[in-house]
Amino acid sequence: MQAGDGAPAAADDEATADAPRRGRPRSEKARLAILEAAAELLLARGLSAVSMDAVAERAGVSKATIYRWWPTKETLALDALYNEWAGVQPRTRSTGTLRGDLLGLLRPWVRLAGSRPYGRVIGALVTEAQTDPEFGEIYRSRFVEPRREQARAIFAAAIERDEIPADTKVEVAIDMLYGPLYHRLLHGHAPLTERFVRDVVDTTLGGIMPGQAAGT
Amino acid sequence: MQAGDGAPAAADDEATADAPRRGRPRSEKARLAILEAAAELLLARGLSAVSMDAVAERAGVSKATIYRWWPTKETLALDALYNEWAGVQPRTRSTGTLRGDLLGLLRPWVRLAGSRPYGRVIGALVTEAQTDPEFGEIYRSRFVEPRREQARAIFAAAIERDEIPADTKVEVAIDMLYGPLYHRLLHGHAPLTERFVRDVVDTTLGGIMPGQAAGT
Amino acid sequence: MQAGDGAPAAADDEATADAPRRGRPRSEKARLAILEAAAELLLARGLSAVSMDAVAERAGVSKATIYRWWPTKETLALDALYNEWAGVQPRTRSTGTLRGDLLGLLRPWVRLAGSRPYGRVIGALVTEAQTDPEFGEIYRSRFVEPRREQARAIFAAAIERDEIPADTKVEVAIDMLYGPLYHRLLHGHAPLTERFVRDVVDTTLGGIMPGQAAGT
Amino acid sequence: MQAGDGAPAAADDEATADAPRRGRPRSEKARLAILEAAAELLLARGLSAVSMDAVAERAGVSKATIYRWWPTKETLALDALYNEWAGVQPRTRSTGTLRGDLLGLLRPWVRLAGSRPYGRVIGALVTEAQTDPEFGEIYRSRFVEPRREQARAIFAAAIERDEIPADTKVEVAIDMLYGPLYHRLLHGHAPLTERFVRDVVDTTLGGIMPGQAAGT
DNA sequence: CGGTAATCGAGACGGTACGTCATGTCTTACA
């Protein structure tokens, strides 16, 4: 499986550098039209509505062209979604405190996730990731790991400046931050507000830092 | 939509009591065969493999019979899964401490969730719940709310005996317990161990109880 | 392969007689609509235009229904063509002379074959018969053998009344009658007129009957 | 349409003589590789297996090169087949009798036609000829007319030496010779033996020559 | 004990989408 074609990194198959590239070059116009059409369908009516036929028609492109670059509609959906999220990469570099950095990391995520029906899409991708392990690898490396890596850096900096103990279980802490957010996003039993983000961050920090309860 | 037919509660359509029920009665054998066939397919190959045709053939039943009682394969899958989980409902009444009660609540859940590939199934149900709000209602009332209700009772008892402050944000606390568990179940980026449950409970309690850090 | 469904003989799979016939019965309306649509396409634009999609659309029928009864478009075309030719089965019983009987046999064939672009269709069926032996069996048993059988009976009667020698090579004679007709029908190098039929019959009879040349 | 490029006569498009021919000259190697690959596929698996992609791959040639010289796969197949048959052009100059000359003409044809599965190929070409009149012209001028011309010359010589009447219907006679042979070749209802050739010739001659029956 | 009524099995039906394949055109770089 290869679903890295929508990514900016490119890094093609073998000859990376400046191979002459014989044959007709890939149509960039078609690539973008496909991703756009897929994204529209995805957000409007969910992954199940992303049929190859529908994408082909909407993008004014042949089905064969889609299959040439994306093996399944799931990988296509993943690329289409990534295309949308990649543009809104929020990072907000260090505020000086762990709490501030975490809020800077999570608030944009919540704002983005809540802005459109992404819950449905992510749910579908998660389901597919469970069915197809190879797809799971790609999904996590694109959507999960980058966020966790940012969080790890934030925690490392906090340990560096002695804000939290050096033996803090960082992986658990990250799950305690993202877990509740994903929980509300996917299950929808309660709203995913910014206030909720603050509560989650404060409770988690309260559980990590000795002798300090959650503040408001 | 009606998906309550596999439930023990029964409580049929309108006339609750003991109507004479003319005509041939529903075949209990067929009902069980269908649920069993659906559950097998569900766990073995995921929701996408639960086709009405496949269930009908495997259960030795006609497709019309399935559609007679379940409007979609999703509702059928939900009933089939519920059938499996309902039997393993351990709650372990009060140990006297909040921590003990919470561990008693969450540990069996983790053990059950990890015993078979339920992550895939739950992911699929969650996705469907996002697409079909009516289905979402049923899903939550069967799988999410009962657990949360138990947790609420546990927290209420802890407040009663002054173990935690009376103004504890219980809903947030519950999300901080179940969120990380669902997170690992669905995303699979890290194992869903009993040790992780303990870490989650301890961190959450540390964030709630003033002047007390997470213990081991 | 089974392509006998358009035939009048029916004689279904196993239980010929009065089986209870479970399940929804086959739609006669659909069957006829399919055959008619196929025949139209076949004669208008040749076998290559008989796509299952086109037939399905034109007949207002689902593709699956076609595939349920005809394994390939060739068998469908064969049935469709047979449906047209079966209705025009003129035989004209014995005129008393071999020459008269043969003309009575061949003239209607030529008239039918020349009435519409059947040459193209028969050519396609012949080609398919060469590729798929099983199909060849069916094709010959429906289109070739019945005609030859009629010719054999005519020759046998002529031998009976001592019009031709008893050791006449009947199979060769039949090939000498139908061969030239098919030749012109398929190759189209010269017109397939009734005069040509007469010439062919007379020449063949002249070659069979000793001491008698072709008359007019 | 142009399908004369595989022919030995060459005689290219316009400038026949010795034009300077700018640009890269046509690759003779490619031309032969294409014809060879097409012929292999044609005889091994029929015309339907002669896909432009398959020929291109097998010949180690680009599809564009094939389309550059042959407009359709049918014209390519025709050239490929002609390439094979041209080498085995029947010779047998006059034996002195009509019967001997005709046998000398037809026997090599039967031997060649029966040596490999040519029936399938010729059936396909005939079918295409019916669909595309222009193709039909070319097909007949290459495969049918040359043979008929040879036969006409043989009959003319026989008339010259008073072996048969001057008013013999030669075109009918030729159809009565080739018709039965093509009939068995294409329909395959009976073997195409040399004995059959003799029977056909003798019966035809018997029908032409007054007062003379078929000999053995 | 026969009539009414809802169930069940079987399976045909009109659809939609699947993923693959072949056609014929086009666009590049190289020869």
Add this chain to the structure above:
DNA sequence: TGTAAGACATGACGTACCGTCTCGATTACCG
């Protein structure tokens, strides 16, 4: 200019399910 490579639009292929439907057969109650 010709050629190899290969992307492209088009459209048919044969399969799998969907959800609906029409049968005949079965099994209760109810009058």
